[in-house]
Amino acid sequence: MDLALLRTFVTVHRAGSFTRAAALLGLSQPAVTSQIRALERQLGRPLFLRQARGVTPTTIGDELAHKAAPHLDALVEIAGTGLDDESSLRTLHLAGPPEFTAERALPALVALTGDAGPGFALRASFGNAEEVLEGLAAGHHDLALSTARPRGPLLTATPLCDEEHVLVAAPHWAERIGPGSPRRMGASALENLPVVEVHESLPFVSRYWASVFDARPAAAGTVVVPDLRAVLTCAVTGAGIAVLPRYLCAAALERGEIVALYEPAVPPLRTYFLVARAGTLAMPHIARAHTWLQRAAADWC
Structure with missing residues (x-):
């Protein structure tokens, strides 16, 4: 059985879509479709059910993925280890989100990439949870920091x-509302205070109000x-109340x-999640960064 066909099959199985798998593999969508059809002809069984949005694996497709994926990941690890020397x-x-990435993740990884580090270069980009997860799924990133847990x-x-x-x-502002007022009066103690936020929808304030006061901000x-x-700078200068990490x-x-x-x-x-594409943790530089961030996060909680 052709390993290239198996690699394409496992990528489609994980991606849930021929189009997304094509982007990850650097192939055209018709090429991916052709390879899957070739593998299905070899096996004499359908591997996927085509749907309006993506594909769903058949029972035989799930069984093949379960058997083949670990071995393909191991081959990727072997290849990556062979390339991972001082000359490469x-x-x-x-x-990830700009603040958490800049204040938490990057300092930890920059320390790792120093003179005693593992020898990988570092590139970072910022975005919200939806943006970074979409970029990770499309193969633009190796690791993502997200407050949303991905599915699939x-x-x-x-x-x-x-x-x-x-x-x-x-x-x-604390003097104006009086000590202990939010505890006694709840959200009503804060109704007339100006608010500093990252978005018009007040995501941080709304989440806090719902969790602590069981109310919506007025x-x-x-x-x-x-x-x-x-937001922190504006709060320090007296612009209003804010909810901050x-x-x-x-x-x-x-x-x-x-x-x-x-x-x-x-x-x-x-909760923050550290997210990777399935199989990529077999690559040594991604695995080391993943492990290092987990260790560093023990001091962030």
């Missing part, structure tokens, strides 16, 4: 860490900036530039 610098492409066999997700969210504001965003680091605002809290308006017994959390 591999490049790791990482994608193409992408594999590992929980990385939980991010605690804190309701903060400059000290004069105010619209007064200042909207598409970066949590800018604790890791991002911990130093400002310690310096007294902002204060936590409320410390609920169970703070809102958001």
Whole structure:
């Protein structure tokens, strides 16, 4: 049986689509279709059911993928190990949200790529969860950091860490509402305060309000900036209240530039996942980065 046909088959099985598999393999969609048909002729059985959106494996297709995929991944690992020497610098492409990637992941990986590191170059790009997962599925990235867990066999997700969210504001806003007001009065204590957010839909404030106050925020965003680091800067300068990840605002809290308006017994959390395409963790440079980020994340929680 032709290994090239098996490789194409496993890629289609994981991608759930001839079109997406073609992009991952660097082939045309007709070429992928032709290879799958050739493999089906060799086996005398259909491997996929064609549907309006993608393909679904048949029983025999699932059985073949289960048997073949580990061996193909092992071959990829052997090939990658053979190339992974001092004369061959591999490049790791990482994608994720700008703040978490810049403040957490990149410092950890830059330390890994130093003089004592494994010898891979690093490229990073930023985007929201949908963008980075689509880019990963299309083969543009090697690893992605996402707050959404992907579905399907193409992408594999590992929980990385939980991010605690804190309701903060400059000290004069805390004085205005009075100490302990949110605990006693709930969301009504905050109704007339300006809000700083990353989007008009108030994703962080809305999530916090729903989790802590079982309510929806009454105010619209007064200042909207598409970066949590800018939200922090605006909060420090007194633009309004904001909900921020604790890791991002911990130093400002310690310096007294902002204060936590409320410390609920169970703070809102958001989980980050480290995501890779199925089979690619057999490649040594991706596997090392994946392991290193997991180790570093033990200190982020």
